[in-house]
Amino acid sequence: MDGINVSRWLAGGLAAGILIWLMEGAASALYMSAMIDALEPHGLAVDTTSAGIRWSIVVSLLSGLTLVFFYAAARPRFGPGPRTAVTVAIALWCGSWLVALIGYRMLHLFPPALLVTWGATGLVEFVIAGLVGGWIYREA
Numbered sequence: 001m002d003g004i005n006v007s008r009w010l011a012g013g014l015a016a017g018i019l020i021w022l023m024e025g026a027a028s029a030l031y032m033s034a035m036i037d038a039l040e041p042h043g044l045a046v047d048t049t050s051a052g053i054r055w056s057i058v059v060s061l062l063s064g065l066t067l068v069f070f071y072a073a074a075r076p077r078f079g080p081g082p083r084t085a086v087t088v089a090i091a092l093w094c095g096s097w098l099v100a101l102i103g104y105r106m107l108h109l110f111p112p113a114l115l116v117t118w119g120a121t122g123l124v125e126f127v128i129a130g131l132v133g134g135w136i137y138r139e140a
Contacts, residue, residue, distance in 0.1 A: 004072045005140040010065070016133030017064025020125050021057055027121040034114045042109070067092055067126065068133035075139070082131055089130030090123070097122040 028035075036046060047055075071088045078084040101115045110118075 002139055004069070005138060008137045008140075009068055009072055012071075012133035012136035013065030013068040014061065015064070015136055016067050016129035017061035019129045019132055020063050021060035023125040023128065024056070024060065024121075027125065030121060031114055031117050034117075035110065038110045038114060063096075063126075064129055064133060067130050068137055071130060071134045072137055075137075080134075082134065085130040085134030086127055088134075089126040092130075093123050093126045097126070 032046070039045060046052075067089060070092060071085050074084050074088050078087060097119055101119045104110050105112065105115055
């Protein structure tokens with residue numbers, strides 16, 4: 001069994017991360033006002049400073065790289081292709097987004113409808129990013 005093709009992993013992971021960042025930015029139009037309204041009573045705010053934006057880019061790139069890494073690792077077991085990419089994307093969404101959303105719900109920080117919208121958009125982002133990253137990734 002050969003190792004992961006690092007250059008294709010980086011290419012696919014960066015493409016997936018950029019897509020996640022762009023889609024999240026576009027999707028935030030669906031829930032940003034509700035998020036701001038939920039945070040305001042707690043004295044909290046969405047960080048839209050340049051540092052906050054840089055962190056959102058870093059997190060998105062790390063998400064994309066992780067997504068494609070696990071796709072590359074799953075290919076020998078589940079086979080290459082979109083089915084494996086979607087399976088990996090859903091599994092990682094469950095281990096990241098879903099866990100965070102449940103935590104937010106437990107804290108009563110955000111209303112349930114906002115969490116559902118946020119989670120659904122995140123799932124779509126991960127699946128699309130996984131498909132694109134998986135399409136770019138190939139073994140050496």
